[in-house]
Amino acid sequence: MPEAEKSAEELLNRTNEQAVERAFGAENRNKLIDQYFVSSRNSIEAAGAWQHVYRLLLWSDPTTGLAHCYESDKSQPGKPWYARSLAFHSWLADGFGVQPAVLAKEIDWLFVKACSDLAAAAVKREERLASAASRQRAPYAGRAFPEPGADPELAGIIQDVMRPYLSGAPSDAEWRVLTQKVRQFLAVQNKRKNLVGEGFEDVLAQVIRRACRLSNSSVQSRRLLYEIPGFNRARSGGKENKVDLAINQPSMRTIVTAKWSVRADREKQFASDYEEYCNAESEGKKFNYVFVTNEFDPARLMRACDALFRNNLMFDYIVHINTSAVMAAYNVPDNPSIDKTRERVFQHIREGRLISLENWLDLIVRQ
Template identity: 50%
Template sequence: MSGAKTAAPKAPSKGKAKAPFGAENRQKLIGDFLGEHGGAPVWQSVYRLLLWVDKTTSLAHCYESDKCQPGKPWHLRSLRFHDWLARSLGVEPHAVSESIDWLFRRTADEYAAEVLRKQQHLLRRAQVQRAPYEGRGFPEPGEDPAIIAIIKEMLGERLLEEPTPHEWSVLSQKIRESIAVENKRKNLVGEGFEDVLAALLRAQPNAQNFDIHVRKALDQMPGFKNVRLGEKVNKVDLVLVDKQTGRETLITAKWSIRADREKQFQTEFASYVQARSNQQGWGYVLVTNEFDPARLARACEAMAANNRMFEHVIHINPAAVMDVYGPSPEDSMARVASYVTADRLLGLDDWLSKTGLK
């Protein structure tokens, strides 16, 4: 129509930035790592990507932090693990931290940069908001008297001069940010563990013979019936499907095994059995980095309908477990050792060979 105004074209929308700890960015980083470090043993890639140093002991993490403190029984075992890891990676004990935790360190760097960008934007807005209150002694944003008091108590006269309120505020914020970032680690040993395993499975020489799924809904798998209306969708951590035989291996990937997870295994397995819609065989396996002997033994011994519940129990590297337990293992440790000898507790690399992936 003559004289009608033409709407100005909209500016192209910017793509949403990848969240540093999100799945998309995590999977990209895992791919970058494997592209640079291809050919290494699978267990080594898992540890280099995900294993970390416990900041309270300065040793590679193998068990619950509170039980690994100096003087407690697991401190000696943590020392053994750290020593084994240093020797296995070919580095000095003091350099272990630089050889592991790659995924977290890389993700944390990106997260810190993102936080800084957001803070700079918010600070500009805050200056306008706080302008009417300038000069009235309002506390600085992020100021934490408790943190400041601890620093003053510890450093005392070593502080050559009193930092400004703004400097105290920035320091307090950085300390809190460091703690907040560390708390995000559980995401990396949860879904991140699943993503690392999936990437490693897909990197194996015979991966083309298998379909590999991550966090696959059970009702979307051909051999399992649909969930009932209103039921919670049951997702499997990883699924490995042999293209030739159609046999599915359902994988539960748990970095550690807490008591609630042990109960979850039974519930999970029962739901898989109930949902199975054909007579073809399938497997249920556990992949873990647990070191607690009682938990590992129970996983190896778990039964369902007079059969082993787990077709295989897979540890990232049983050699590490044996080294940690030492030359005179206690009863539960001796049970685990017997399962390692009998191949009931398999190493990740050995299991990949057994499946035909490797």
């Protein structure tokens, strides 16, 4: 590929990536979260906090059309988690007071808004790039060079499927626009993990501040451990880890591990993180270690509830966004039998080991 053509394509790709990063980055994400809560007419209370979390972050699985509560490949029709996803979707629609068919419009607010910001930035970006690309391509005019962003293979796949329904043949420029939009859609979907990663931490921080009436400085996300009052730096040469959330109240310090879902490697990290926190604690005072999640897998929830550190329960509280959602997903109408793992989760809920976000926020207020 000639250098001019290569440079134009590299510029286009780099600018695309930068636009996505800005739209889904921390600065814009927090601006949008602020915008959401400011636009809420009522004050944020513990009882309705779960709805705000789900409105902001929960999404519909595009392969099933149902609210996402478990891994997509295991939630397809005919598999056990499809029935549980149906039960969760039904419960959530009832909770929001809408019909199941329109539930998708009630959730995924943060992702939709970030995409909207990205689209607005894309229009301005393409206007700037068109002029630059035209100058770079000028020396090769008339030689039928491929246009930046063209994807004949993807266009061919779409054309093969849609040909019976097309009354005419779209132009090359129209195919190019379509394939660019498809590629951008796929790139943006990959950014969703940012919203249920750091975005989950940011949403929780806002919910805690507003529902518990705490200051911004009392609830902080992604802080280095030594920046939290009463904790030292890591040992010389050690890696300085960031804490997902830290809540600093006069009566209690709380370190929060916030994970929308749980992978095996994350489970192994809980104990090593906690050991680091214990070793770094410098005031000889108790601090709470809390796990907040939207995980629905019963085995993972059970392991979190039962996790030990030096023969004591590791987490002071295991918090699910809504334990009623967990119970709804497990109580599938056409399969009422409950296995031992799910029954163990039910037991943890009954005994207060696994609590809801509402219950935890109430505890924070009382501390």
